[in-house]
Amino acid sequence: MSQLIPGGLFLLNYEVGYLKASRQGSGFTILGLGGYINRMTFQMPQFDPFFTWVNRGRILYAPGARSEIAFELGQMSADKPLIITDKGLVKAGVAQQVVAALEKSGVRPAGFFDSVVQDARIENINEATRLYNDSHADSLIAIGGGSVLDTAKAVNILLGKGLSDFKPLADQAALWEDAAPLAPHIAIPTTAGTGCEVTNVLVVLDDSSQSKLSVTHPYCNADLAILDPELTVMLPAKITAFTGMDALTHAIEGVTSSAAQPISDALGLHAIRIISQALPLAVQEPDNIEARGQMLIAATMAGMCFCNAMTGATHALAHALGALYSIPHGLANAIMLPFVMEFNATETPEKYSLISQALGVSSGEETDQFRAMACVNAIKKLKMDIGLTDTLKDFNLPTDPEQLSGLVELAAGDSQISYNPRSLEDADILSLIMKAF
Numbered sequence: 001m002s003q004l005i006p007g008g009l010f011l012l013n014y015e016v017g018y019l020k021a022s023r024q025g026s027g028f029t030i031l032g033l034g035g036y037i038n039r040m041t042f043q044m045p046q047f048d049p050f051f052t053w054v055n056r057g058r059i060l061y062a063p064g065a066r067s068e069i070a071f072e073l074g075q076m077s078a079d080k081p082l083i084i085t086d087k088g089l090v091k092a093g094v095a096q097q098v099v100a101a102l103e104k105s106g107v108r109p110a111g112f113f114d115s116v117v118q119d120a121r122i123e124n125i126n127e128a129t130r131l132y133n134d135s136h137a138d139s140l141i142a143i144g145g146g147s148v149l150d151t152a153k154a155v156n157i158l159l160g161k162g163l164s165d166f167k168p169l170a171d172q173a174a175l176w177e178d179a180a181p182l183a184p185h186i187a188i189p190t191t192a193g194t195g196c197e198v199t200n201v202l203v204v205l206d207d208s209s210q211s212k213l214s215v216t217h218p219y220c221n222a223d224l225a226i227l228d229p230e231l232t233v234m235l236p237a238k239i240t241a242f243t244g245m246d247a248l249t250h251a252i253e254g255v256t257s258s259a260a261q262p263i264s265d266a267l268g269l270h271a272i273r274i275i276s277q278a279l280p281l282a283v284q285e286p287d288n289i290e291a292r293g294q295m296l297i298a299a300t301m302a303g304m305c306f307c308n309a310m311t312g313a314t315h316a317l318a319h320a321l322g323a324l325y326s327i328p329h330g331l332a333n334a335i336m337l338p339f340v341m342e343f344n345a346t347e348t349p350e351k352y353s354l355i356s357q358a359l360g361v362s363s364g365e366e367t368d369q370f371r372a373m374a375c376v377n378a379i380k381k382l383k384m385d386i387g388l389t390d391t392l393k394d395f396n397l398p399t400d401p402e403q404l405s406g407l408v409e410l411a412a413g414d415s416q417i418s419y420n421p422r423s424l425e426d427a428d429i430l431s432l433i434m435k436a437f
């Protein structure tokens with residue numbers, strides 16, 4: 001049995017006994033082996049017929065995978081790593097678990113830098129680079145969340161250029177000219193997460209201008225990302241929720257971005273499926289290794305999605321809210337995401353249809369409007385399930401629109417806003433902010 005649906009609809013129809021594919025106009029029918037499983041229809045998403053895909057580096061996943069670090073370092077001809085982490089992870093004993101695994105295999109770190117604070121800051125980047133040189137390290141191991149992983153990327157870029165100050169580099173959005181492979185670099189995310197372990201972009205907070213700058217470099221992401229869910233069980237529920245919502249926002253904005261393409265869609269949509277189920281479990285059952293592992297994998301997939309497809313207005317607003325009002329990045333995304341999704345819904349109905357199916361809130365048979373609102377409501381419910389009830393009111397932002405002009409200006413100038421599927425005027429940005437009080 002086959003059925004062709006006109007007008008760009010895609011029909012998958014599995015039947016017993018034979019494989020057949022046929023095409024008529026923009027409609028497809030694919031008949032596959034293996035028994036009648038399911039019938040689903042969806043509109044073929046539109047995408048720019050020119051795109052590139054970047055995905056450098058290996059990923060190693062296993063509960064307890066930290067035991068492989070020394071071997072992996074040896075494979076890179078390195079044995080004197082500089083560890084980059086933060087004091088919170090030292091206090092929680094997480095960084096020591098990695099150092100213990102290294103030392104058990106006979107590798108002693110050349111240096112230990114634990115001064116990373118919230119956000120990758122130029123001062124920290126320069127200081128860690130000095131320590132790398134002074135300790136004669138030959139490689140980098142970053143253990144932490146996005147701020148730590150991004151600091152390590154920046155250190156490696158600085159080392160590669162033989163410079164000591166990142167400030168002039170942070171002023172350039174792209175560092176692709178004369179870029180060459182950098183020092184051996186392993187990233188071990190302890191949140192799930194930023195996806196920073198696989199992205200070739202880093203976000204640097206410039207204290208002098210109070211702005212967050214996105215910088216890309218083709219070799220800055222780790223050569224190896226080690227995903228060990230045992231290192232994430234200490235993560236408090238609140239941070240699990242914040243970082244999980246950051247990963248979900250990467251996936252949703254990656255799928256709806258104007259630069260989205262089929263490969264990033266595949267990763268983003270599956271990340272949405274996993275996160276919508278695993279995040280409440282990871283928040284409610286911190287020791288649930290399976291849920292923690294699923295979240296690590298999904299966050300990495302969302303990272304691969306968005307570093308190719310970019311994000312959108314939620315991230316532009318979150319960067320501005322983080323820079324001016326110190327709202328943690330994942331929480332700022334969680335606050336703004338439903339409002340931006342609602343704003344964008346009319347622009348990308350086919351994407352919201354796919355997202356609604358990934359979230360498990362639509363069979364695909366309903367109207368575009370129903371599916372878009374089902375997505376927004378599902379995100380609101382997920383936020384409630386993981387205990388995120390914050391609004392912008394909780395951060396003492398001025399409610400007078402005049403006093404929000406700096407915030408609007410910063411969001412409007414953020415690089416990510418240009419990838420939002422629906423363009424925004426300053427009045428639209430202000431309106432989104434006002435809805436979030």
Ligand SMILES: [Fe+2]
Binds near residue numbers: 194246250315329
């Ligand atoms: Fe993010």
